[in-house]
Amino acid sequence: MCLAVPGKVLEITEENGLAMGLIDFAGTRNKACLTYTPEAGVGDFVIVHAGFALQVLNEEEAAASLKELGRLAEFMEKDKT
Amino acid sequence: MKYLDEFRDPELAKGLLEEIRRTVTQPWTIMEICGGQTHAIMRFGIDQLLPPEITLVHGPGCPVCVTPLETIDRALAVAARENVIFTSFGDMLRVPGSRDDLFRVKSRGGDVRMVYSPLEAVKLARENPGKEVVFLAVGFETTAPGNAMAVKQAAAEGLTNFSEIVSHVLVPPAMEAILSSPDNLVQGFLAAGHVCTIMGWDEYEPIAARYKVPIVPTGFEPVDILEGILKTVRLLEKGTPGVENQYLRLVREEGNPVARAVVNEIYEVCDRKWRGIGMIPRSGLRIRDELAAFDAEKKFRVEGIVTEEPEVCIAGEILQGLKKPHECPAFGKECTPRTPLGATMVSSEGACAAYHKYSRKGLS
Numbered sequence: 509m510c511l512a513v514p515g516k517v518l519e520i521t522e523e524n525g526l527a528m529g530l531i532d533f534a535g536t537r538n539k540a541c542l543t544y545t546p547e548a549g550v551g552d553f554v555i556v557h558a559g560f561a562l563q564v565l566n567e568e569e570a571a572a573s574l575k576e577l578g579r580l581a582e583f584m585e586k587d588k589t
Numbered sequence: 590m591k592y593l594d595e596f597r598d599p600e601l602a603k604g605l606l607e608e609i610r611r612t613v614t615q616p617w618t619i620m621e622i623c624g625g626q627t628h629a630i631m632r633f634g635i636d637q638l639l640p641p642e643i644t645l646v647h648g649p650g651c652p653v654c655v656t657p658l659e660t661i662d663r664a665l666a667v668a669a670r671e672n673v674i675f676t677s678f679g680d681m682l683r684v685p686g687s688r689d690d691l692f693r694v695k696s697r698g699g700d701v702r703m704v705y706s707p708l709e710a711v712k713l714a715r716e717n718p719g720k721e722v723v724f725l726a727v728g729f730e731t732t733a734p735g736n737a738m739a740v741k742q743a744a745a746e747g748l749t750n751f752s753e754i755v756s757h758v759l760v761p762p763a764m765e766a767i768l769s770s771p772d773n774l775v776q777g778f779l780a781a782g783h784v785c786t787i788m789g790w791d792e793y794e795p796i797a798a799r800y801k802v803p804i805v806p807t808g809f810e811p812v813d814i815l816e817g818i819l820k821t822v823r824l825l826e827k828g829t830p831g832v833e834n835q836y837l838r839l840v841r842e843e844g845n846p847v848a849r850a851v852v853n854e855i856y857e858v859c860d861r862k863w864r865g866i867g868m869i870p871r872s873g874l875r876i877r878d879e880l881a882a883f884d885a886e887k888k889f890r891v892e893g894i895v896t897e898e899p900e901v902c903i904a905g906e907i908l909q910g911l912k913k914p915h916e917c918p919a920f921g922k923e924c925t926p927r928t929p930l931g932a933t934m935v936s937s938e939g940a941c942a943a944y945h946k947y948s949r950k951g952l953s
Contacts, residue, residue: 510729510731510732510783511625512731512783512786514591514593516591524742526708534591540706541706543847544851553591557735558706558707558732559709560706560734560735560738562783563786563787563841565838566838567838570592570595570837570838573816578601581601581603581604582604583604584607585603585604
């Protein structure tokens with residue numbers, strides 16, 4: 509049930525006093541409430557669960573993690589031979 | 590999909606698996622807390638790729654599974670009333686109570702509707718002033734902020750026809766219940782990454798210290814899970830329990846304080862029954878007394894409905910990591926996803942349902 513999906517904020521509007529975002533999930537667009545991520549701007553990635561953005565995705569951390577894991581994979585491959 | 594596909598890269602997964610194989614020197618039992626992680630482990634076959642020293646056991650992190658029968662029975666009693674629009678996330682609709690489920694109430698004419706966000710239930714209340722709109726608020730710390738905001742928003746708009754049946758549960762008390770059991774097998778945890786987006790990892794530090802276990806907030810993609818396992822195994826092998834974050838792109842130490850403030854404004858901590866496990870002190874959330882007008886159990890006077898759990902399956906032992914689904918004699922026979930006998934077969938994220946779907950019976 510704690511399924512949460514990353515998506516890109518396309519636009520920010522206000523509905524009934526709450527900040528709402530139009531979010532692009534790889535081509536599928538849906539609305540999510542942005543009240544818990546006031547720092548989220550257009551172009552940011554947020555993680556969305558049950559209609560609410562819970563956190564802004566740290567793209568630098570994501571890139572750093574992938575780079576480090578890539579180095580590990582490369583090292584393991586070389587080390588085998 | 591960006592930020593999902595990269596974390597499913599088979600080359601990265603291979604590198605991690607190789608490093609896990611090189612690091613492990615003795616048997617370890619690790620529990621993944623979240624049902625979403627259990628599902629991913631089965632779907633991607635991670636349990637079958639790990640070295641034999643590592644045993645993954647599946648935790649209680651499936652809110653649909655652990656929602657007590659009593660709450661379902663109370664929800665059914667409210668949903669069957671005239672003039673009520675009963676709303677719920679989709680996965681709660683087919684959960685059986687003692688004699689019924691929400692789908693059957695709907696088929697008999699009850700106005701039961703699935704919502705994607707709790708704010709949709711508030712919208713229904715706004716658009717149907719002559720009806721009572723009730724939302725079944727279940728979930729862990731991940732879901733509580735949205736469900737709390739629905740009450741806050743209804744109060745701000747002066748909607749008197751919106752209320753919630755709240756059966757929220759909290760992760761750390763369940764971890765402590767598992768660790769303090771004399772039969773406990775769990776030596777390390779993959780903590781549920783999305784719970785930690787809200788809660789951070791402050792609360793895990795004292796648990797890691799008291800029970801001398803590693804706790805690693807972990808994401809949900811195969812590369813995340815393998816990296817979480819690697820971090821846990823490294824801490825276990827080094828004998829240095831503690832908290833180490835795997836889910837760096839989304840989990841910060843402080844979590845999301847803005848969301849937690851709203852949860853604390855609307856809900857308060859209470860004792861909570863867990864389906865299959867029983868009462869765990871201070872393991873749940875309920876609506877604060879001053880907001881009782883939004884508490885559907887009080888509003889519709891269903892608090893008197895008390896249901897005892899039948900002793901028909903081993904879900905409690907599975908939820909505590911003591912047994913695996915295929916060790917149950919009813920698994921795949923009397924008990925299937927269409928005819929679930931207990932908590933862990935009820936939801937698609939339950940360990941028994943995941944084993945059934947991915948045909949793990951007889952493989953291990």
